[in-house]
Amino acid sequence: MKELELKYGCNPNQKPSKIFMNEGELPIEVLNGKPGYINFLDAFNGWQLVSELKKATGLPAATSFKHVSPAGAAVGLPLSDVEKKIYWVDDMDMEFTPLANAYAKARGADRMSSFGDFISLSDVCDVATAKLINREVSDGVIAPGYEPEALEILKAKKKGNYNVIQIDPEYKPNPIERKEVFGITFEQGRNELVIDDDFLGNLVTENKEIPESAKIDLIISLITLKYTQSNSVCYAKNGQAIGIGAGQQSRIHCTRLAGSKADNWFLRQAPQVLGLQFVDGIKRADRDNSIDLYIGEDYMDVLTDGEWEKIFKVKPEVFTREEKRAWLDQMQDVALGSDAFFPFGDNIERAHKSGVKYVAQPGGSIRDDHVIDTCNKYNMAMCFTGLRLFHH
Numbered sequence: 001m002k003e004l005e006l007k008y009g010c011n012p013n014q015k016p017s018k019i020f021m022n023e024g025e026l027p028i029e030v031l032n033g034k035p036g037y038i039n040f041l042d043a044f045n046g047w048q049l050v051s052e053l054k055k056a057t058g059l060p061a062a063t064s065f066k067h068v069s070p071a072g073a074a075v076g077l078p079l080s081d082v083e084k085k086i087y088w089v090d091d092m093d094m095e096f097t098p099l100a101n102a103y104a105k106a107r108g109a110d111r112m113s114s115f116g117d118f119i120s121l122s123d124v125c126d127v128a129t130a131k132l133i134n135r136e137v138s139d140g141v142i143a144p145g146y147e148p149e150a151l152e153i154l155k156a157k158k159k160g161n162y163n164v165i166q167i168d169p170e171y172k173p174n175p176i177e178r179k180e181v182f183g184i185t186f187e188q189g190r191n192e193l194v195i196d197d198d199f200l201g202n203l204v205t206e207n208k209e210i211p212e213s214a215k216i217d218l219i220i221s222l223i224t225l226k227y228t229q230s231n232s233v234c235y236a237k238n239g240q241a242i243g244i245g246a247g248q249q250s251r252i253h254c255t256r257l258a259g260s261k262a263d264n265w266f267l268r269q270a271p272q273v274l275g276l277q278f279v280d281g282i283k284r285a286d287r288d289n290s291i292d293l294y295i296g297e298d299y300m301d302v303l304t305d306g307e308w309e310k311i312f313k314v315k316p317e318v319f320t321r322e323e324k325r326a327w328l329d330q331m332q333d334v335a336l337g338s339d340a341f342f343p344f345g346d347n348i349e350r351a352h353k354s355g356v357k358y359v360a361q362p363g364g365s366i367r368d369d370h371v372i373d374t375c376n377k378y379n380m381a382m383c384f385t386g387l388r389l390f391h392h
Contacts, residue, residue: 001026009037027171028142032155033163035140039118041068043142046120047167049073049227054122056196056219059239062102062129063224064109064117069232069247071113073224074105074240075216083108083238086268088284089132100128105240107136110261111288118142118163125150133157137285144169191389195222199385200360204372207381214335214358214381221337222360222389228339230390233347235262235354236335242266243354251338255347259354263328266355267295270319270327277313286311295319331355339389341365345374352378362388 003020017037019026028043035043042065049070053061059075076098084090087108096104099121107114119133121143130150133141140163141154154164178187199222200215210218217236224234228246233254235243243262245254267273268291276294278287290311293302299318302308308315336351338361348371351359359375363384375382 001029004030006037006040007034023174027168029166031146031151031164031166033140033158033161035163035165038067039140039163042066042118043120043140043165043167045227046070046118047142049223050120050122051169052195052223052226053220055194056223057216060097060099060102061122062099062106063120064103064106064114065120066113066117069229070106070224070227070241070244071117072106072109072241072244073220074102074109075220076100076102077105077239079104080238082269082274085274086265087111088287092131094128094131097126097128099123099126100132103129103132105238107132109240109242109265110244112292113261115285115288125154127153130154135284139163140165142167191226191391193387195219195226195387199387200383202363202384202386203381204363204368204384205375205380205382207376207379210358210381210383214333217335218337218358218360218383221335222385222387225337225339225389225391227391230339230392232339232389232391233258234337235259235351235356236337237262237333242334251340251342252344252346252350254338255350259350262334262354263331264292264295266328266331267319267324270295270324272316272319272323276316279311279313282311295324328354333357335360337361339391341368341388342371343367345370347371348374348378348380352380356380359383360385362386 002025003018006017008015009017019040046063046065049063050061057075061075063073064071079101087104089104116137118139119141124145125143126147127150130153134153134157142165154162175190177190178185221234221236224241225232231248231251231254233245234241235258242265243258245258248254290302332355334355335358336356341362341364343365359382
């Protein structure tokens with residue numbers, strides 16, 4: 001199959017629409033559903049991301065994409081009991097495979113953003129992973145293959161309309177890529193640079209110790225940034241991205257946005273949140289939205305009389321700003337990647353508030369000395385990768 005006609009492009013008024021190959025055949029097969037233009041953009045970007053994560057770490061990988069940027073990405077490290085609870089998978093009586101762990105982490109990092117996601121998996125989709133996908137609101141999945149039972153589970157999703165794509169894992173794209181904007185063709189070499197430990201060797205801070213677990217987290221952050229709309233910053237911990245700031249014009253805004261998401265990830269592990277008693281039958285999305293409001297500045301939206309009764313069995317106490325700060329002060333050993341250099345030390349100051357200990361960024365700012373001094377102030381280990389990772 002050389003081309004596949006689509007319903008429409010980015011918007012319903014953008015017709016005709018299709019994907020096609022100038023040479024050879026499409027490296028994908030649609031096993032179920034009718035994926036759209038944005039679905040395929042998410043699928044192909046996500047597939048590249050998880051493929052690179054798998055090659056870099058040797059672990060199965062998954063990502064949750066929304067609007068051509070990842071909402072979460074992770075490798076298949078085991079889930080802790082707390083992680084199972086905050087990702088809403090603690091009730092599943094099954095063996096969690098490494099791939100299932102990866103998707104639970106990828107989906108669970110930022111559940112608000114992942115609502116209606118497109119999933120990419122580095123390995124053949126197994127039954128455990130399909131069961132996790134089946135209970136979430138999602139547009140589709142791409143993987144190199146599917147176990148027969150897993151495929152049947154996915155085909156039944158969304159009244160039989162769930163998008164399931166199989167990609168040829170041996171497919172190699174042309175080293176030159178092109179796209180058109182305003183009728184003008186842009187051409188460039190593909191970003192084929194391999195991100196691995198070699199990019200973490202230039203330690204420029206007084207602290208030059210980066211443990212293996214942090215190296216994995218830094219690699220996850222950098223590979224995630226490679227497929228995130230720029231400017232972008234990514235916080236990572238425990239084998240997963242925990243906060244991604246994408247598409248901001250100012251780098252400090254990226255750092256703040258990603259940091260607020262990382263903070264929310266950790267706040268969801270606080271006893272005040274773990275102890276929330278939800279009413280029976282509440283939908284998963286409503287539960288996620290309520291938690292987001294409860295831990296944020298608009299907590300009274302879910303705590304006022306007449307509102308909390310719709311959500312909780314017992315009215316929760318206010319999670320005060322002081323209590324939240326005290327809990328966040330316990331977050332530590334977080335890794336941080338940036339797709340371009342930090343121009344000012346304010347980015348490091350913000351990162352410190354979210355427990356960042358390890359930093360990877362290209363370097364090259366005229367204020368590198370100030371950024372390094374700020375890292376030294378907090379005993380952070382920072383490496384200059386010399387690698388910019390803009391993605392547009």
